[in-house]
Amino acid sequence: MKRSRSSLVHQVTYAFKNPRKILPHLRRLARDTWFRLRTRDHVAYYRAVMKSDTARDPEGAVGSHTHRRWLALGRMQFDYLVEHGLKPECRMLEIGCGNLRAGHLFIGYLHTGNYYGIDISPDILMAAQDTIAEHGLGDKLPHLTPVRDLRFAFLPDEHFDVVHAHSVFSHSPLDVIEECFAHVGRVMKPGGWFDFTFDRTEGKEHQVLREDFYYRTETLIALASKYGLQARFMDDWERLPHKQSKIRVTRPADAL
Known part of the structure; x- marks a missing residue:
């Protein structure tokens, strides 16, 4: 994506082409x-x-x-994660696990007790409990x-083989992402990896209504490098078939 969704030109053009979305946008605003x-x-705010x-x-x-x-x-x-290295014996941390859209599959696949899901929203975690019950997990x-944050202070050192965050950084300002990068390496095993998606732009980085954030790939890669x-x-x-992009972050075996 090269154009900024926050620009007035884009918003007016989009509204003209999609008049039915004007009222929902005003409600969201x-x-x-x-x-x-x-x-x-x-x-x-996002909670x-x-x-x-x-x-x-x-x-x-x-x-x-839709449920489908x-x-x-x-x-x-x-x-995707199974094809790219996730094994049943892995310990996995899912950041922004939501109501276990993917989590219910990870839980069923991983060995007992190996799935850890965190979220800033207590409400969505209540829905996650319903998903566990519905799927018999x-x-x-x-x-x-x-x-409260992405410091992971309550989690042990070098515990997780895999960390996963889908549609989290697409809703996060850069300081929240940096907080995650500053601390996630501590809870990852040497050689462990962290997959996350983000809304990618090739133009100006921007945000829309503090809910959707667009970053250049090189910005996030450089920020991860800052923390080894x-x-x-x-x-x-x-x-x-997904609109977001993905980066894999690895903790080198000799890091920290």
Whole structure:
């Protein structure tokens, strides 16, 4: 994507081509203003967004407007990670696990107790508990924890083989992403890897209503490198039916 979705020209052109979306956008703008005035930082702001969205539809809150799409996107994430190195014996941390769109597949695949899901939204984690019950996954003893930030202070050193974050950084300002990079290496095993998706732009980096953030690939790769993490763009992810891009970050075996 080269053009900025935040530009007035883009917004007017889009509205002209999609008149039915004008009213929903105005509602979203009003909600954004209300939450922005009542919250102290971006995490608190987005926690309020997720509470609002989850109350209407937990699957819609994680970006799936039909159950069929929820299943398809979860399967796509799962298949990709299995094809790229996820094994049943791996310990996995999923950042922004939501209502376990992909998580229910990871839980079923991994050895008992090896799945850890965290999210800033207690409301969506309640929906995640429903997903565990609906899919009969209680015996796999998944860990689900609400968090205030991405410092991972309660998690042990060098514990996870795989870290995963889908549609998290697409909703995060750069300081939140940097906080994650600053601390994620500590909880990863040497040689462990961290896959995350993001909204990619080849033009000016920008955000829309503090909910959608667009970054250049080189920005995120350089930021990961600042904290001793090696990052590479995952070209083969681009062939899949998803609008976001993916980067894999690896903790070198001799890091930290």
